[in-house]
Amino acid sequence: xxxxxxxxxxxxxxxxxxxxxxxxxxxxxxxxxxxxxxxxxxxxxxxxxxxxxxxxxxxxxxxxxxxxxxxxxxxxxxxxxxxxxxxxxxxxxxxxxxxxxxxxxxxxxxxxxxxxxxxxxxxxxxxxxxxxxxxxxxxxxxxxxxxxxxxxxxxxxxxxxxxxxxxxxxxxxxxxxxxxxxxxxxxxxxxxxxxxxxxxxxxxxxxxxxxxxxxxxxxxxxxxxxxxxxxxxxxxxxxxxxxxxxxxxxxxxxxxxxxxxxxxxxxxxxxxxxxxxxxxxxxxxxxxxxxx
Amino acid sequence: xxxxxxxxxxxxxxxxxxxxxxxxxxxxxxxxxxxxxxxxxxxxxxxxxxxxxxxxxxxxxxxxxxxxxxxxxxxxxxxxxxxxxxxxxxxxxxxxxxxxxxxxxxxxxxxxxxxxxxxxxxxxxxxxxxxxxxxxxxxxxxxxxxxxxxxxxxxxxxxxxxxxxxxxxxxxxxxxxxxxxxxxxxxxxxxxxxxxxxxxxxxxxxxxxxxxxxxxxxxxxxxxxxxxxxxxxxxxxxxxxxxxxxxxxxxxxxxxxxxxxxxxxxxxxxxxxxxxxxxxx
Numbered sequence: 323x324x325x326x327x328x329x330x331x332x333x334x335x336x337x338x339x340x341x342x343x344x345x346x347x348x349x350x351x352x353x354x355x356x357x358x359x360x361x362x363x364x365x366x367x368x369x370x371x372x373x374x375x376x377x378x379x380x381x382x383x384x385x386x387x388x389x390x391x392x393x394x395x396x397x398x399x400x401x402x403x404x405x406x407x408x409x410x411x412x413x414x415x416x417x418x419x420x421x422x423x424x425x426x427x428x429x430x431x432x433x434x435x436x437x438x439x440x441x442x443x444x445x446x447x448x449x450x451x452x453x454x455x456x457x458x459x460x461x462x463x464x465x466x467x468x469x470x471x472x473x474x475x476x477x478x479x480x481x482x483x484x485x486x487x488x489x490x491x492x493x494x495x496x497x498x499x500x501x502x503x504x505x506x507x508x509x510x511x512x513x514x515x516x517x518x519x520x521x522x523x524x525x526x527x528x529x530x531x532x533x534x535x536x537x538x539x540x541x542x543x544x545x546x547x548x549x550x551x552x553x554x555x556x557x558x559x560x561x562x563x564x565x566x567x568x569x570x571x572x573x574x575x576x577x578x579x580x581x582x583x584x585x586x587x588x589x590x591x592x593x594x595x596x597x598x599x600x601x602x603x604x605x606x607x608x609x610x611x612x613x614x
Numbered sequence: 615x616x617x618x619x620x621x622x623x624x625x626x627x628x629x630x631x632x633x634x635x636x637x638x639x640x641x642x643x644x645x646x647x648x649x650x651x652x653x654x655x656x657x658x659x660x661x662x663x664x665x666x667x668x669x670x671x672x673x674x675x676x677x678x679x680x681x682x683x684x685x686x687x688x689x690x691x692x693x694x695x696x697x698x699x700x701x702x703x704x705x706x707x708x709x710x711x712x713x714x715x716x717x718x719x720x721x722x723x724x725x726x727x728x729x730x731x732x733x734x735x736x737x738x739x740x741x742x743x744x745x746x747x748x749x750x751x752x753x754x755x756x757x758x759x760x761x762x763x764x765x766x767x768x769x770x771x772x773x774x775x776x777x778x779x780x781x782x783x784x785x786x787x788x789x790x791x792x793x794x795x796x797x798x799x800x801x802x803x804x805x806x807x808x809x810x811x812x813x814x815x816x817x818x819x820x821x822x823x824x825x826x827x828x829x830x831x832x833x834x835x836x837x838x839x840x841x842x843x844x845x846x847x848x849x850x851x852x853x854x855x856x857x858x859x860x861x862x863x864x865x866x867x868x869x870x871x872x873x874x875x876x877x878x879x880x881x882x883x884x885x886x887x888x889x890x891x892x893x894x895x
Contacts, residue, residue: 335766336766383778383780384780386780386781386783386784386785387778387780387781388776388777388778388781389776389778413778413779413780414778415775415776415777415778415886437887441774441775442775442776442778442888443773443775443776443886443887443888443889444887445886445887481891482887483887483890483891505717505718519890519895521883521890523716524717553767608715609715610715612715614714614715614716614719614883614884
């Protein structure tokens with residue numbers, strides 16, 4: 323229950339990063355740890371209309387937004403995604419968060435062309451959840467391990483230097499069975515594919531969505547914010563645009579309370595409540611959903 | 615609390631009256647305790663006829679004997695602004711505030727910062743406190759704003775491939791400047807924007823710029839009326855002496871390798887795709 327506690331706020335600094343939930347909560351996978359329960363049949367947040375995406379991009383340019391992140395769901399499920407990406411990269415450094423399953427040879431070639439034609443960086447982040455096949459597939463679905471690594475290799479071979487994004491789900495499920503340095507395990511795995519410059523991002527898990535909420539949830543208190551640099555919290559510098567409006571945080575797009583403003587970016591630039599356990603994770607781990 | 619990471623945006627502060635006026639200036643960033651390169655530059659720059667010399671911050675870190683670099687800057691006519699490193703040291707913070715998020719980047723950053731903090735004198739920390747975050751001047755008829763990372767945040771990374779035109783325009787619009795100069799990333803770049811506006815990452819003299827050569831880079835800006843010319847100039851110095859001193863101080867072999875080979879071995883994860891692609895690691 324959160325009704326009787328005092329909710330601190332995160333100051334808003336500047337809109338540096340715009341996330342775009344381009345495919346809503348629609349995904350071709352149903353990962354067991356997904357914080358917004360994305361799935362092939364989850365229409366909680368619909369696929370975004372192309373014109374709506376372009377509208378947010380225009381507003382972002384006017385506001386001086388530094389970078390765009392496309393996420394979902396699975397962004398490549400959007401029928402116009404590559405065209406939208408190409409337009410976006412003409413004006414913004416851009417990142418894609420993908421499970422990689424739809425990156426076949428043809429799409430990899432198109433991504434390469436799009437990346438080469440832009441002055442700005444295209445970052446492609448491909449998700450994996452364990453360096454062991456059976457463990458990964460138990461989280462992301464049977465056969466995904468091999469498909470993800472094939473996609474990663476496809477991108478690597480084209481010089482796109484993809485980032486492998488891995489969660490700490492192994493530590494969550496089997497804390498006693500986790501290596502001291504998981505990072506090295508992923509370096510070893512990518513090395514076996516011939517990847518000489520592995521880029522790996524390890525992300526904490528959020529106990530929400532597909533995972534059960536914790537028995538004893540912890541929340542940020544006003545005292546914890548005293549002397550804390552608010553700019554270390556993502557909501558002080560980023561927003562996420564969806565078909566249904568603008569949210570304060572990419573983790574909280576299933577939360578009506580995180581819906582902010584009047585569906586415009588300029589209307590969303592205000593301090594926001596740090597009311598959720600996810601806020602505590604962000605606060606405590608210093609994590610960022612961004613690449614770096 | 616890392617106070618220096620709070621926003622220092624300049625919106626509405628169009629303070630351009632009574633600023634100094636020059637025609638030709640020399641700029642560099644990121645000394646990173648490479649006092650050998652710094653001394654070499656200061657000794658040989660007189661022939662360039664620069665009317666003023668500016669250091670855009672991050673004086674310590676990475677290299678040996680940080681006090682030597684502070685002393686060179688304090689005892690010469692260089693005008694220096696504060697980088698994130700300088701602010702962290704002056705406030706006695708426990709990390710450099712470089713803005714890394716990757717554990718490997720932070721691992722090496724912490725080794726570098728701990729050494730520098732331990733080897734920076736009280737007097738130099740007190741001097742660092744006095745450094746400004748922004749510097750304004752006119753270059754002929756152009757208004758120039760200097761900062762370390764960006765005008766809004768000392769530790770913001772403005773890489774060429776991660777800095778959209780519209781953001782640079784906004785920084786310039788907010789400050790009323792025509793030319794924005796910054797450093798922090800370690801890689802130099804220049805972009806002319808519409809409306810005779812300019813963005814210049816002046817590079818660093820502390821370590822090579824991930825191109826396989828051992829030299830470092832500084833910048834010369836010259837203007838006639840509203841015409842700006844930007845020159846990036848290589849600086850060759852006695853890096854073998856620097857390496858010897860880094861070894862004597864037990865600084866990480868990864869740092870020494872970078873000085874020797876010109877390829878970055880650390881701080882790689884913060885680098886965007888396009889810049890990373892040009893390096894070796």
